[in-house]
Amino acid sequence: MANKRVIVDPITRIEGHLRIEVEVDENNVIQKAYSTSTLWRGLETIVKNRDPRDAGFLMQRICGVCTYSHYRAGIEAVEDALGIEPPLNAKLTRSLMNQALFLHDHIIHFYHLHGLDWVDVVSALKADPAKASKEAFKYAKYPIGTGENELKAVQDKVKIFVDKGQLGPFANAYWGHETYKLTPEENLIALSHYLKALEIQRELAKMMAIFGGKQPHPQSLTVGGVTCIMDLLDPSRMGEYLTIFKMAKNFVDNAYYADILMAGKAFKSEPSVVQKRGVMNFMSHEEMLLNRSEYLFDTGIIMNGDLSKVYPINEDLITEEATHSWYKDNQPLHPYDGKTNPNYTGFVDMDTVGMDGKMVHSKAIDENGKYSWIKSPRYDGKAMEVGPLASVLVSYASGNKKIQKIVNEFLEKSGLPTEALFTTLGRTAGRMLQTKAIAENGMETFNTLIENLKVDQETYTSYKIDKDKEYKGRFIGDVPRGMLSHWIRIKNGVVENYQAVVPSTWNAGPKDANGLMGPYESNLVGMKVADISQPLEIIRVIHSFDPCIACAVHVMDVKGNNLGVYKVD
Numbered sequence: 001m002a003n004k005r006v007i008v009d010p011i012t013r014i015e016g017h018l019r020i021e022v023e024v025d026e027n028n029v030i031q032k033a034y035s036t037s038t039l040w041r042g043l044e045t046i047v048k049n050r051d052p053r054d055a056g057f058l059m060q061r062i063c064g065v066c067t068y069s070h071y072r073a074g075i076e077a078v079e080d081a082l083g084i085e086p087p088l089n090a091k092l093t094r095s096l097m098n099q100a101l102f103l104h105d106h107i108i109h110f111y112h113l114h115g116l117d118w119v120d121v122v123s124a125l126k127a128d129p130a131k132a133s134k135e136a137f138k139y140a141k142y143p144i145g146t147g148e149n150e151l152k153a154v155q156d157k158v159k160i161f162v163d164k165g166q167l168g169p170f171a172n173a174y175w176g177h178e179t180y181k182l183t184p185e186e187n188l189i190a191l192s193h194y195l196k197a198l199e200i201q202r203e204l205a206k207m208m209a210i211f212g213g214k215q216p217h218p219q220s221l222t223v224g225g226v227t228c229i230m231d232l233l234d235p236s237r238m239g240e241y242l243t244i245f246k247m248a249k250n251f252v253d254n255a256y257y258a259d260i261l262m263a264g265k266a267f268k269s270e271p272s273v274v275q276k277r278g279v280m281n282f283m284s285h286e287e288m289l290l291n292r293s294e295y296l297f298d299t300g301i302i303m304n305g306d307l308s309k310v311y312p313i314n315e316d317l318i319t320e321e322a323t324h325s326w327y328k329d330n331q332p333l334h335p336y337d338g339k340t341n342p343n344y345t346g347f348v349d350m351d352t353v354g355m356d357g358k359m360v361h362s363k364a365i366d367e368n369g370k371y372s373w374i375k376s377p378r379y380d381g382k383a384m385e386v387g388p389l390a391s392v393l394v395s396y397a398s399g400n401k402k403i404q405k406i407v408n409e410f411l412e413k414s415g416l417p418t419e420a421l422f423t424t425l426g427r428t429a430g431r432m433l434q435t436k437a438i439a440e441n442g443m444e445t446f447n448t449l450i451e452n453l454k455v456d457q458e459t460y461t462s463y464k465i466d467k468d469k470e471y472k473g474r475f476i477g478d479v480p481r482g483m484l485s486h487w488i489r490i491k492n493g494v495v496e497n498y499q500a501v502v503p504s505t506w507n508a509g510p511k512d513a514n515g516l517m518g519p520y521e522s523n524l525v526g527m528k529v530a531d532i533s534q535p536l537e538i539i540r541v542i543h544s545f546d547p548c549i550a551c552a553v554h555v556m557d558v559k560g561n562n563l564g565v566y567k568v569d
């Protein structure tokens with residue numbers, strides 16, 4: 001029998017348009033996978049010929065989810081090009097804002113974008129709240145939102161929606177799917193945290209605005225430093241930051257951590273989430289300045305899942321190519337010389353076997369040609385996974401004591417082997433462990449800043465742009481979805497070329513000229529899907545990367561294709 005093709009489009013709850021096509025054999029095992037961005041936006045070209053001091057503001061608009069990332073990247077790329085070293089206060093403030101972003105982004109991702117791939121809402125209605133309330137103590141010292149009455153209230157609230165047939169955000173899911181593994185009581189605990197996380201994320205958005213002026217899209221960074229000195233010197237603003245940070249830490253310790261432990265136990269025999277699949281190469285960059293010189297997370301590369309060695313990153317080996325992407329220039333180019341000329345070739349007609357076993361005529365991606373707006377980044381010709389898991393693995397393998405402590409404690413408590421980290425479960429746990437590391441260590445940045453402000457109130461380094469000089473520079477760092485780099489060339493005082501190589505581009509890119517798959521595609525091939533008319537396993541794998549297609553596709557037609565059509569936030 002011919003292979004069946006399954007198309008999931010769109011696959012994300014928000015954050016842009018991503019389409020996944022897979023081909024399964026007669027046992028429903030995925031043989032081929034295609035990751036397609038059907039979204040097209042534009043920014044790398046807008047910034048050309050503009051004043052480089054505006055690069056951060058313009059690039060910020062790539063995405064409202066990792067809303068601070070491209071702003072900081074645009075500014076720090078220009079600082080690198082001009083040789084500017086911002087003062088310590090500015091660096092620490094930027095780190096605090098970044099910590100707030102990670103706390104916000106990771107919590108929203110697990111609960112609101114990924115949680116319902118693990119949690120069966122309808123099952124939670126069958127739970128015994130008294131029993132669930134007791135069970136919550138198995139995973140947390142001070143459980144949150146799990147008093148018997150609170151759990152009962154959660155059930156009542158959700159029941160009203162279900163009885164009316166108005167599931168709202170909980171509609172159209174595959175409730176009752178056989179790969180949901182939590183008990184009704186465990187589902188209820190997690191569902192209560194889902195609702196609690198809605199409140200927490202609102203506070204975390206405020207936390208970003210304390211030094212950022214507003215959220216999304218903070219405005220207090222400038223080339224050379226930060227402009228929020230009034231807030232830094234106001235004890236009530238600092239106190240507000242501290243209060244929200246502590247509240248977030250409590251939630252991470254007693255809800256997020258607890259729920260991942262609970263999921264680890266429940267899902268440890270579900271092959272679709274604990275099988276090792278994927279590119280097995282991981283790359284991350286140092287991030288989260290803690291004091292004058294030390295970062296919480298490390299730089300490096302892990303090859304073939306071998307944690308005994310960490311390789312340094314050689315920036316010259318980073319390329320992007322477009323063999324299967326809707327651009328003209330196929331060949332691998334270093335981002336300083338990257339090109340962005342669109343060449344849309346569309347979809348093809350295909351006769352395929354439908355879900356009911358009958359032949360259907362449909363539109364499918366052109367597997368031999370171009371099939372995505374996302375390019376294929378490579379390091380030394382190899383595909384790399386980036387993201388919180390990569391950051392945690394690289395730090396762990398580098399001997400970073402802070403990260404080793406957190407990872408070892410988690411493995412011990414969950415009873416999972418180190419190998420379990422190289423899986424979908426591990427990727428979701430990795431994001432939580434990164435959040436936990438920030439919650440445990442972020443106060444060091446805060447305290448260093450307070451101490452330094454007593455003796456030094458410098459927030460800005462002045463500079464001059466020489467119009468007769470050519471400059472080039474880059475930002476490389478880790479943002480919530482992984483390693484991000486921005487590359488700028490400045491000539492005659494304006495931006496001559498600009499390229500952003502983004503985490504979701506590394507992870508979601510299509511095959512390259514050698515047929516090598518990126519992380520999304522290679523994490524699907526080999527996985528069995530229980531029921532192809534309910535492809536929950538596919539959704540869970542892809543969501544574990546926290547896809548953001550707005551970030552991954554930020555190029556535009558210089559001839560004026562419409563920029564306003566696709567809105568993400």
Ligand code: NFE
Nearest residue numbers: 063066480481504548551
């Ligand atoms: Ni639009 Fe982004 C992050 C960046 S995505 S969310 O994190 O850069 O790859």
Ligand code: MG
Nearest residue numbers: 499500501502
């Ligand atoms: Mg790009």
